[in-house]
Amino acid sequence: MNQKRKIRILVAKPGLDGHDRGARIIARTYRDAGFEVVYSGLHQTPEEVVQAAIQEDVDMIGLSSLAGAHMYLFPRVVELLHEKGADDIVVCGGGIFPEEDIPKLKKAGIKELFTPGTPLDKVVKWVEENVKPRG
Amino acid sequence: MDIAEKIISGDIRSVARLIRDIDDNVPGSREVLKDLYPSTGKAYVVGITGSPGVGKSTLVDQMVTHLRADGKTVGVLAVDPTSPFSGGAILGDRVRMQRHSMDEGVFIRSMATRGYFGGITQSTRSAIDVLDAMGKDCIIVETVGVGQDEIDIVQSADTTIIVLVPGMGDDVQALKAGILEIGNIFVINKADREGADRTVNDIRLMIEMDEKRYKDGWKPPILTAQAVFDKGIIEILDEIDKHRKHLESSAKIQSMRKYEKVRNDLSEMIKDKIIRDVFDEIINSGEFETTLQSIIKGETDPYTACDTIVSKKLKKGAA
Numbered sequence: 192m193n194q195k196r197k198i199r200i201l202v203a204k205p206g207l208d209g210h211d212r213g214a215r216i217i218a219r220t221y222r223d224a225g226f227e228v229v230y231s232g233l234h235q236t237p238e239e240v241v242q243a244a245i246q247e248d249v250d251m252i253g254l255s256s257l258a259g260a261h262m263y264l265f266p267r268v269v270e271l272l273h274e275k276g277a278d279d280i281v282v283c284g285g286g287i288f289p290e291e292d293i294p295k296l297k298k299a300g301i302k303e304l305f306t307p308g309t310p311l312d313k314v315v316k317w318v319e320e321n322v323k324p325r326g
Numbered sequence: 327m328d329i330a331e332k333i334i335s336g337d338i339r340s341v342a343r344l345i346r347d348i349d350d351n352v353p354g355s356r357e358v359l360k361d362l363y364p365s366t367g368k369a370y371v372v373g374i375t376g377s378p379g380v381g382k383s384t385l386v387d388q389m390v391t392h393l394r395a396d397g398k399t400v401g402v403l404a405v406d407p408t409s410p411f412s413g414g415a416i417l418g419d420r421v422r423m424q425r426h427s428m429d430e431g432v433f434i435r436s437m438a439t440r441g442y443f444g445g446i447t448q449s450t451r452s453a454i455d456v457l458d459a460m461g462k463d464c465i466i467v468e469t470v471g472v473g474q475d476e477i478d479i480v481q482s483a484d485t486t487i488i489v490l491v492p493g494m495g496d497d498v499q500a501l502k503a504g505i506l507e508i509g510n511i512f513v514i515n516k517a518d519r520e521g522a523d524r525t526v527n528d529i530r531l532m533i534e535m536d537e538k539r540y541k542d543g544w545k546p547p548i549l550t551a552q553a554v555f556d557k558g559i560i561e562i563l564d565e566i567d568k569h570r571k572h573l574e575s576s577a578k579i580q581s582m583r584k585y586e587k588v589r590n591d592l593s594e595m596i597k598d599k600i601i602r603d604v605f606d607e608i609i610n611s612g613e614f615e616t617t618l619q620s621i622i623k624g625e626t627d628p629y630t631a632c633d634t635i636v637s638k639k640l641k642k643g644a645a
């Protein structure tokens with residue numbers, strides 16, 4: 192039988208800040224790389240993000256953030272995944288954050304962080320190398 | 327508990343995972359579907375289709391709210407097309423339904439068509455079975471209607487709703503053959519915009535010109551709605567109920583529908599299996615490539631090559 196595991200990614204933007212242009216760009220980039228992207232929009236709580244990730248059975252969550260609350264929101268998502276026994280879902284972040292936050296976020300379980308300076312093909316390559324469709 | 331038992335007991339992770347395995351064509355998933363089949367057939371399936379952007383997801387979101395207020399549990403399958411270029415997809419319907427994600431009585435799943443034919447794929451049909459077996463009272467399937475896809479949904483849905491927007495009367499004329507055949511309910515959404523009444527009339531006219539189609543006694547109602555403002559939703563749900571009662575009112579309709587459904591499910595399943603097990607294997611085989619080269623070099627013709635490859639494959643049998 193032909194088996195084609197496809198990488199599924201949830202792109203979400205927790206928190207209250209503004210627009211979702213960045214999230215949309217990354218969603219399109221992932222689609223063009225052959226991934227299935229579930230886009231769940233703006234203003235979500237970490238609880239909602241995790242619930243969506245579980246219902247959609249994604250391999251990775253890409254969190255997008257522009258201002259501020261990432262130090263709370265991102266680790267909270269990791270924590271909730273752990274509570275649900277879904278630690279196998281890789282969590283990444285994208286957006287604008289102070290340099291010094293990056294090691295802290297990584298320590299909190301965010302696997303990788305992308306900033307506006309990261310070339311999109313690098314992001315795709317990272318996903319291909321680090322996210323395996325779960326089987 | 328085995329996987330099937332977990333699903334029947336409503337375990338969300340098992341449900342989510344099985345749908346994934348079905349989509350990825352993992353052999354074991356078929357075995358689970360076999361075990362689940364006796365537990366299916368209880369949910370009421372509503373199909374919602376229409377052109378891109380007419381407000382299908384917004385409608386679904388509102389319908390879910392009302393169904394939940396009635397105490398019904400709901401499953402939503404939102405199907406979007408796979409990009410033919412990359413094989414990837416953006417599944418964006420969830421954005422409109424996000425407020426239900428914390429509600430245990432609602433399960434929402436986005437699916438990509440992943441190629442092959444039409445909007446309702448075998449995976450979607452199987453996913454309906456899974457949500458049915460997990461005990462959802464109502465399953466709503468959203469597909470983007472482009473020609474064939476709209477027709478596909480009918481076979482899997484008990485009630486099919488076609489969503490249009492004001493000013494689409496002319497398009498309907500063009501789509502007539504497909505669209506009017508399949509709608510059990512027509513909804514003109516975005517009725518806050520100009521021209522809703524005219525579109526209602528246009529469609530009514532087309533339906534009335536074709537009376538003979540309604541010999542089973544159901545004449546499709548045409549409703550207006552403003553999904554973003556939660557207007558007209560209760561009326562839609564009422565019509566779904568009426569249609570359901572209509573279907574259940576006569577043993578003849580029921581047995582005819584059952585026959586049609588089983589016939590369609592089985593023939594689609596066979597088609598799907600042949601494509602996956604036979605077609606895909608041929609296309610991905612080395613022999614296919616060498617045959618292409620021989621045709622290009624003029625050593626054989628595609629007619630002969632096709633007959634040879636297919637009869638050889640069929641003799642060997644599918645995996």
Ligand SMILES: Nc1nc2c(ncn2[C@@H]2O[C@H](COP(=O)(O)OP(=O)(O)OP(=O)(O)O)[C@@H](O)[C@H]2O)c(=O)[nH]1
Binds near residue numbers: 383555
């Ligand atoms: N004016 C108006 N806008 C509406 C109405 N219902 C939905 N919309 C808007 O129409 C846009 C598309 O709505 P969706 O629900 O995403 O439409 P859809 O048919 O699911 O779209 P696709 O899944 O992309 O095909 C959104 O911006 C909605 O807010 C309505 O009744 N009136």
Ligand SMILES: [Mg+2]
Binds near residue numbers: 382383384418419468
């Ligand atoms: Mg939609």
